[in-house]
Amino acid sequence: MTSINLGHPVDMHVHLRQGEMMKLVTPTVKQGGFSVAYVMPNLVPPVTSPERALEYKQELQALAPDTEFMVTMYLSPEITPEVVADAAKKGVSGIKVYPAGVTTNSDQGVSSYEQYYPVFRAMEEHNLVLNLHGECPSTPQSDITVLNAEERFLPTLGELNKMFPKLRIVLEHCTTKAAVDAVNACDDNVSGSITAHHLSLIIDNWSGNAINFCKPVAKLPSDRDALVAAATSGSPKFFFGSDSAPHPIKNKRTCNNAPAGVFTQSHALTYVAQVFDKAGKLDNLKKFVTDNGRKFYQIENMATSGPEVTVVRKEVVIPGLIGPEDDGVVPFRAGEKLDWTIEWN
Template sequence: MTTTIELPAVADFHVHLRDGDMMKTVVPTVRQGGVSVAYVMPNLVPPITSVEQALSYHERLREVDPTTKYLMTLYLSPEITPDVIQKAAATGVIAGVKSYPKGVTTNSAAGVVSYEQYYPVFEAMEKHDLVLNLHGEAPSGPDTTVLNAEATFLPTLLDLHRRFPNLRIVLEHCTTAAAVEAVKQCGPTVAATITAHHLYLTIDQWADNPHCFCKPVAKLPGDRDALVAAATSGDPKFFLGTDSAPHPKTSKIGAKTGRTAAGVFTQPYAAQYIASAFDRAGKLEALKGFLCDFGRRFYKTVEKGWETKEEVEKVSIVLSNEPTQVVAEIGQGEVSVVPFMAGEEVWSLRWKN
């Protein structure tokens, strides 16, 4: 029996769109995945640490596809000061600041060692209503590995929320039941994104498939089940942030460096992966909130003028359980990227408006 669901276009509050030829390859896939609003990460090389860099990047993205609305972020670093926050807020394009603990993931070598030095920045972000996006992992150490890095970080989330109760904070790409519970413990200014791939994966998949390897890594079946439960719960604290992270196929299989690049590419099928996962959970009624409503509400996309209510209501996608097959690769040569679940079937999608 065919099931079709019409929804507003999706808002994805965590995307990696890269730069150069890779950017030109992956930006068109944002719309392919049913997304009209993309919250863009700043971990380029060099990272986006100034308002001018963010605005220039925004224009490069719009040159590739002007139909998507790109919300920009700055990379938390010593260059980010209260004055920079004030200037960023005035652009009407920069919506937040992303924090990467030093060395935990792709292009995070310039990341944070201690948050204390950034307390004045967080105060300015409260004042100017910018969002703090936390890559929620502690760096590896004597007692910390990729399997408990998120759990080790959670006290930092709770401490920052206690110190800055009016600062809107997003714990990015939750991977554990503990992270879900920590977010629930916090007040309404704290929310979390959940990716598409973490609704499917456990440690077994990335242990022998480089195209399933990301940071933070997928954990145990119980953690995956907790993520599915949170995403399908109707709790507005949890919404989509795909963390779609394209890497050349050669980087994923370690052909040049012998190391596997961390990142799962989901952008071309973002809404379809979620629909398929929610269908398996018997929770299709929860799709609209998770994909379309809760993230927009938390980020105030209409209130801040990034979208109009009429735009959100008029532009729509149609999802169907008639299967479509995920392609084997997107792009060619040095920008050939393997999407998540290549060769497998997911729901199909078309744009209505």
């Protein structure tokens, strides 16, 4: 194949930040090939009300009027069943769970799920999506590290699915074969999102390399291969969520405590097409980046007018930096030549 029409792809997990970084990266959603972006709420302070979620959406829409933004709230004590009902009426799409302390801006996250059972029941009733950052916090006492934090979380996914069988749940940014298996073992209303960088990286690629460091971290070659198999299979249980997470290069250069996050937004479809081409599965690319996510989120008709996206077999060089020196972001695979690019037509 030399070109593939993908219609209007959807990226169901993006971080667009605030302030100058928001201004820099928000337009790159379209640049990367996507018509719809599902935006994470881990701002400072976090998005914990429908009013703030809608205000944030307006800020993003002003920066990228050709992109449709879906907004979420951050699970916290401020989120009650009444807030869920109000959010559903006002067009908020989901609620994101961050276990306390596991990643960027997660300090106000969840330590116990039981207190939120009434919220999950309300989400079932009002058809909001529960988005799970599927890791347990790393603690020496529990023998949990970044390498097994996802796998140790997976029983919680199964329990939530059994307790709330009508609740649509996404296990975000799967990184292990165990996660793929757990999603497949759950009901049809449980899906998994997979990033572009986790389709390529293994532990050796981020150990000592802050640009490739993210959470959850990339794992073993066998895990990466399981992710590629799931993504390229065409299964409706899996769809694309970039988890593109920009950090200023000056922060990534920090010797201690470099921030977690890989920036893929500007060339997201290029990275994914490269993986599908290598796997010989380009015929399933549209399912992964367009059809499956739209069906799960029940947005089949959202942002489907206007130009469509085609991936074209044409060499492209990933730039070394996007934005100003020090405050710009280094994109994934910076400086590399890849075989695919996108066109809007």
